[in-house]
Amino acid sequence: MKDLLIRPGRVDELGTVEALLQGASTWLASRGIDQWQYPPHRARIVTALEQGVCFLVFEDGEPIATIQVDDFADPEFWKPDDDPGAALYVHRMATSRSAAGRGVGGKLLDWATDRAAEQGKQWLRLDAWKDNEGLHRYYEGAGFTLLRIVDLPHRRSGALFQRPSKRGTDINR
Known part of the structure; x- marks a missing residue:
């Protein structure tokens, strides 16, 4: 795999982020998975771009992935006992089909894990689609x-995952 450039997206790149998310949505639908079968949350993406927490990934100058990494712990999922401030959280990670199967997602998760460690966080966390077992295995x-798994009737997401921010260590809770 060639070197990847990961940088904060700009507000004028909203269309690029939306296209990457829509590409993932289309691919999921083609596999019979109902995840992300709605328009992207434009206002949330704009806010993330403005805050510098929505990142674009480039290979040879072409955008191939997006990821949002921030300290927002959804209170419907992450409770005070989870110590929400001890983690960074991944939201809306998607890779273009042209980059699929080349380990880009893994590199992004490693990058986000290192980012969490640099910020003194103990964990990298995310909530995944509850019934996408392939994603859970990933x-x-x-x-x-x-x-x-937090099963709220108004939420399709709710499978809560975490890994230590210091890779290679085993932190037990």
Whole structure:
């Protein structure tokens, strides 16, 4: 794999972020998975771009992925007992089909894990689609532990995963 450039996206790149997310949505639908089968949350993406927490990934000058990494712990999922401030959180990670199968997602998760460690956070966390078992296996294969599934009727996401921010260490809770 060639070198990747990961940088904060700009507000004028909203269309690029949306296109990457829509590409992932289309691919998921083609596999019979109902994840992300709605328009991207434009206002949330704009806010993330403005805050510098929505990143674009480039290879040879072409955008191939996006990831949002911030300290927002969704209070419907992450409770005070989880110590929400001890983690960074991944949201809306998507890779273009042209980059699929080349380990880009894993590199992004490693990058986000290093970012969490640099910020003194103990964990990298995310919430995944509750019924996408293939995605659950992907995250487990990337060193994440499934903590629990929060089953809220108004939320399709809710499979809560985390991994230590210091790779190669085993932190027990």
